[in-house]
Amino acid sequence: MIPDSLTIDSVRSSIQERTTTALALAEAHYARIQKEDGEIGAYLTLCKERALEQADRIDRMAAEGKPLPPLAGVPVAIKDVMSTCGVRTTAGSKSLAHYIPPYDCTAVAHMEAAGAVVLGKTNCDEFAMGSSNENSAFKPVRNPRDLSRVPGGSSGGSAAAVAADMAVVALGSDTGGSIRQPASFCGVVGLMPTYGRVSRYGLIAFASSLDHIGPLTRTVKDAAIVLRTIAGRDPVDSTSADVPVPDYVAELKKPIRGLKLGIAKEYFSDGLDDEVRHSVESAIDKVKSLGCELAPVSLPHTPYSIPTYYLIATAEASSNLARYDGVRYSYRAPGVKSLSEMYRRSRDEGFGAEVKRRIMLGTYALSAGYYDAYYLKAQKVRTLLTRDFEEAFRKVDAIVTPTSPTAAFRLGEKSNDPLAMYLADIYTVTADLAGIPGISIPCGETKEKLPIGLQILGKHFDESTILRVANAYEKAA
Amino acid sequence: MKITEKDVTYVADLANLELSAEERVHMVRDLNSILGYIDRLNELDTSNVEPMAQVSDRYGVDESKQGSERFAYATREDISEGLRKSLPQQVALENAPDSDGTFFRVPKVIER
Numbered sequence: 001m002i003p004d005s006l007t008i009d010s011v012r013s014s015i016q017e018r019t020t021t022a023l024a025l026a027e028a029h030y031a032r033i034q035k036e037d038g039e040i041g042a043y044l045t046l047c048k049e050r051a052l053e054q055a056d057r058i059d060r061m062a063a064e065g066k067p068l069p070p071l072a073g074v075p076v077a078i079k080d081v082m083s084t085c086g087v088r089t090t091a092g093s094k095s096l097a098h099y100i101p102p103y104d105c106t107a108v109a110h111m112e113a114a115g116a117v118v119l120g121k122t123n124c125d126e127f128a129m130g131s132s133n134e135n136s137a138f139k140p141v142r143n144p145r146d147l148s149r150v151p152g153g154s155s156g157g158s159a160a161a162v163a164a165d166m167a168v169v170a171l172g173s174d175t176g177g178s179i180r181q182p183a184s185f186c187g188v189v190g191l192m193p194t195y196g197r198v199s200r201y202g203l204i205a206f207a208s209s210l211d212h213i214g215p216l217t218r219t220v221k222d223a224a225i226v227l228r229t230i231a232g233r234d235p236v237d238s239t240s241a242d243v244p245v246p247d248y249v250a251e252l253k254k255p256i257r258g259l260k261l262g263i264a265k266e267y268f269s270d271g272l273d274d275e276v277r278h279s280v281e282s283a284i285d286k287v288k289s290l291g292c293e294l295a296p297v298s299l300p301h302t303p304y305s306i307p308t309y310y311l312i313a314t315a316e317a318s319s320n321l322a323r324y325d326g327v328r329y330s331y332r333a334p335g336v337k338s339l340s341e342m343y344r345r346s347r348d349e350g351f352g353a354e355v356k357r358r359i360m361l362g363t364y365a366l367s368a369g370y371y372d373a374y375y376l377k378a379q380k381v382r383t384l385l386t387r388d389f390e391e392a393f394r395k396v397d398a399i400v401t402p403t404s405p406t407a408a409f410r411l412g413e414k415s416n417d418p419l420a421m422y423l424a425d426i427y428t429v430t431a432d433l434a435g436i437p438g439i440s441i442p443c444g445e446t447k448e449k450l451p452i453g454l455q456i457l458g459k460h461f462d463e464s465t466i467l468r469v470a471n472a473y474e475k476a477a
Numbered sequence: 478m479k480i481t482e483k484d485v486t487y488v489a490d491l492a493n494l495e496l497s498a499e500e501r502v503h504m505v506r507d508l509n510s511i512l513g514y515i516d517r518l519n520e521l522d523t524s525n526v527e528p529m530a531q532v533s534d535r536y537g538v539d540e541s542k543q544g545s546e547r548f549a550y551a552t553r554e555d556i557s558e559g560l561r562k563s564l565p566q567q568v569a570l571e572n573a574p575d576s577d578g579t580f581f582r583v584p585k586v587i588e589r
Binding site: 098209235236301303331351367381 | 480484485491493494497500503504514515517518521526533552553560573585586
């Protein structure tokens with residue numbers, strides 16, 4: 001079986017009907033990775049033994065004629081910030097280059113319990129800090145659509161793996177846009193669930209009040225299936241919410257006619273590329289023609305989202321990354337003579353430039369004399385940004401925007417200008433700050449054949465509505 | 478310029494980073510550029526706005542309850558084994574850069 005454009009249901013039913021086997025499918029994916037990934041760089045580690053063992057289990061179930069679980073035999077890629085027991089997990093950092101977790105991330109465990117076959121771990125920006133995947137300590141990822149361009153970040157490897165048929169679905173993480181922006185750059189679907197919807201147990205922490213796990217897939221339905229699999233309260237993650245999980249797949253069948261969609265002018269202002277604007281506006285017209293009503297909404301604090309995000313995310317990161325001390329599991333510099341020298345040199349050599357920059361900014365924002373002016377100020381503006389959405393969602397059911405102001409940029413184009421790189425997240429960070437769900441779906445291409453993404457933002461715990469709108473658009477487009 | 482090389486040295490010290498001379502020069506430049514952009518937050522009057530530390534302060538909790546009561550679902554009994562068994566010592570030491578089989582080993586802490 002050729003891995004081109006498979007979906008969860010097509011995989012599961014062809015294994016159930018025995019027109020293929022999970023083993024053959026896993027092998028076909030490894031063959032493809034072998035052939036293609038030298039150029040793309042989506043994977044950091046493959047776990048063939050674990051994958052084939054799981055595939056064999058599924059094939060034996062199929063041979064016995066047992067009903068297969070929802071993700072039976074589906075080859076998946078896991079972003080290398082999610083812990084996998086016995087399989088190296090690096091977070092794209094030299095400081096964890098040899099780290100082998102002794103336990104599984106809850107989301108990964110849910111995927112495997114549902115029958116998924118984990119092929120390997122995907123490349124990402126170091127500790128998920130970046131928008132281009134150029135911050136990986138190991139190698140950059142290249143966009144499968146155009147190898148001179150970035151795949152987006154930080155879940156660039158996951159997006160590229162799905163786009164290049166090196167996995168059917170992938171898990172990524174989103175702290176400021178890290179699922180949706182690479183999905184948009186690579187032409188796949190990327191869903192960031194509501195904060196608290198999916199357990200983060202076993203996710204290597206970047207910014208704890210902003211980190212989310214979610215799927216990257218080829219279809220909206222696949223995103224719904226994966227979300228149904230990984231969502232729900234987890235007793236070992238106290239931030240996971242105790243809110244019932246609907247059947248997201250069944251919800252897709254509900255009509256979208258009569259839904260009210262908000263258009264915020266702040267997301268169509270200066271800096272939005274003309275081709276992106278044109279594609280997104282056409283997509284919005286399409287959704288309107290399907291029976292949705294459009295209404296203008298105002299999100300007036302949007303211009304303050306990037307500064308707010310980069311204070312809060314870096315402050316939290318500076319605290320979370322204090323654990324990389326060279327004592328228990330992270331890199332230790334050789335030949336150190338004192339404890340203090342060990343900490344400093346291990347961190348200096350273990351972390352890359354962007355991670356150090358963010359630790360420095362975050363530490364500065366939290367330091368005596370600057371806490372009120374920076375960190376506290378940002379927390380207050382976070383309230384204002386969240387209120388903007390609350391106000392808007394009194395009038396509309398969802399908000400449609402571009403996912404990113406441009407299509408994929410070239411490798412090296414922004415890597416020497418941190419601020420320019422940060423501005424690539426301008427349409428995605430606010431949803432992370434407010435904790436609302438968002439999805440990016442492909443909505444066309446530029447003249448150079450680069451994918452463009454449409455973003456749909458929803459109310460807290462209302463992934464159903466954004467999935468429904470996305471699904472209707474995907475079917476009609 | 479908001480940040481000088483002296484500030485960078487001080488903050489690096491707080492963050493347990495050393496930074497090379499070249500890295501310090503870049504850090505001064507980059508942090509000033511980012512903080513210059515961040516300054517636009519001062520355009521907003523936030524004197525009567527509550528800070529938001531967590532999304533779950535506002536969502537996914539029972540609104541009829543107050544304070545810590547709202548997060549009651551997130552608490553558990555304080556029992557020695559907790560929700561997961563502790564890692565066996567051997568497993569916990571496996572990723573350590575240096576250990577003697579019983580403890581993590583680090584360079585001397587106290588100078589004699």
